[in-house]
Amino acid sequence: MPPKDDLELQKLRKELDDLMTKIKEEQNKAADKTLEDICGDVASAPKVRLTTKKLLKGHINKVNSIHFSGDSRHAVTGSLDGKLIIWDTWTGNKVQIIPLRSSWVMSVAFAPSGNYVACGGMDNMCTVYDLNNRDSTGAAKIVRELLGYEGFLSSCRFLDDKTIITGSGDMKICLWDLEMGKRSLEFEAHSGDVVSISLSPDSSSYLTGSVDKSCRLWDLRDDKPKQTFFGHTSDVNSVCGPRTRLLACLTYVQIRT
Template identity: 25%
Template sequence: MRNNTPPQSPYRNLEEEIIEAEDGEVIYFDDEEQALAAGSDDEDADDANDAQYEEMNLEDIEGMLGQRIPERDDAKITFREHSSAVFSCHLHPTENIAVTGGEDDKAFVWNAETGEVISKIEGHKDTVISVAFSPDGNYLATGDMAGEIQVFKVAQNYKKVWEFSMGDMCWMKWHMAANVLLAGSEVGDIYVWRIPSGDCKILPGNGNRCETAELANDGKKLFVGYGDGCVKLWDIKNTSALVEVRPNEPISHSECVSGVSCDPERNLYMSGSEDGKIMLVSNSGPVAILDPEAGPVEVVAFCPDTELRVAASGTLRGQIAIWDIAKQSIRATCEHSESDNGVTTLKWLPDQTLVCGTILGNVIAFDGRSGTRKYELQGHGAEVYDMCYDRAKGLLLCASEDSTAKIFQINH
């Protein structure tokens, strides 16, 4: 599911239809000719279809559409310009502007209050899996699975100021304190560019997919997970690995690392893997293995509130666990009744609130101390792939498989 383009929809628009006549001659019709040729037969078919739809229940309709129909829509704004799954989203740090990227090979910049399109970003030839404004808001970066990266100047009406082709890309993100862009590749190399000059350094890979990464709080180190289960803590400036935990060691992963997180205050790092285990790592090496016993771990996240030393994990089987880091044990399991509602993404909000995007499209909030369910945001009909939160405005932006992005108002 992560960073993979979903299968093409079985529903497609045919530009022409091939019909074999009684004498064996092949006849081609375009859309307009088909409509004229069909005539009254189409009207009869429409009547029959209407009667059929009236007999269909909600489950039948959901099955036909390939997505769930939510009971309600809690979104403040729904953006519908994408023609297929939306994989990535971000909010401008100061302006009421959102950006989304999707399987339609496009990114859209739009007004976060009205949903009006501000700029349509084209030039990509594959699914746009990462979009992000720089921390100062001056630049917008968009990147696709094929490794085509574009950077635009926001104040110059999104004029392109830099681009690069890196080969298949897995992730892309801005440094939190400088106009430095980082991206991980299919062969494991990590590119670090200064924008807009394009000055580059590379953290070399070993042929295994660079699956996921997160910057340490000091901005000097990068914690990285790879497709073979390896994790590394990189010194960005010196392009050297401070820590490397190889697969199948006594404390290590044996399968693809799907999520990583960095403690906001201490030199401690967390990785979750498809092997169903969570590993804690320090600047000196691996510390411990935590086993949620709930299947493949999709995502992990340290709580940014340093007074509450906890972290969260989510699995594709639907377990959401709150971990006591000091005790290296589960503090609470979130009250999540739908066992088949797998977790796709996690984000910590103010007041120690944990929000979780799910396979069914719900966004569920929990108390990060007790695991108690606080509220649920409905509106999406399929997987939530990405979330971005604006603390000042209390806005949560979500991107989904259902071809929409939604903004929810959250008051804390």
């Protein structure tokens, strides 16, 4: 016989599913027009032609994550080959290669200033590197190892050189003070693994995606969501909010192993 906690969890999940079904039924009753009806006379969107601007080759295994610096020129990539590579995307040259202690990297982040990069994954921690300070081998020095996660680190983003936000497989969002190496905020953001974070341009709010099939909008100062978006029937693996400085591009950077 299943444990009492499992039975209670199953009961709560069924209750949640029933409530979601009821909400959808009420929405359908109130809807006087469909999306197709409203958009029926709207012209088709113009076709966007993408051309490869640079092909960045250097990794020898799967590239799991990429993030641009604030100058929109330099980027960091993380790969299962156990390395971070800092790229000059204008020239296609490697600026720096950082060997990792764990090759199971799932997320990388570049500080807007370009001074730091961070990464994490199945090692259940977020590691921060100082690009302006190198060790005897020439690789960037580790300045912080943020520990204490009960699940894999799925996403990380710098707010500035002193603050980073992370999401993880223990369903939590953590805001870290990098100077102190301590959490300034920690809370359960979803009912499943947090797998993606996207910051607003001014870093005052952010979006999260989760395996609980929802994405949520947050204010950086609060641990309660401002809005929850339902509609997906499976995991929300990636989210991206509007960025006024990063709209549509007709060129793209391609990275291959």
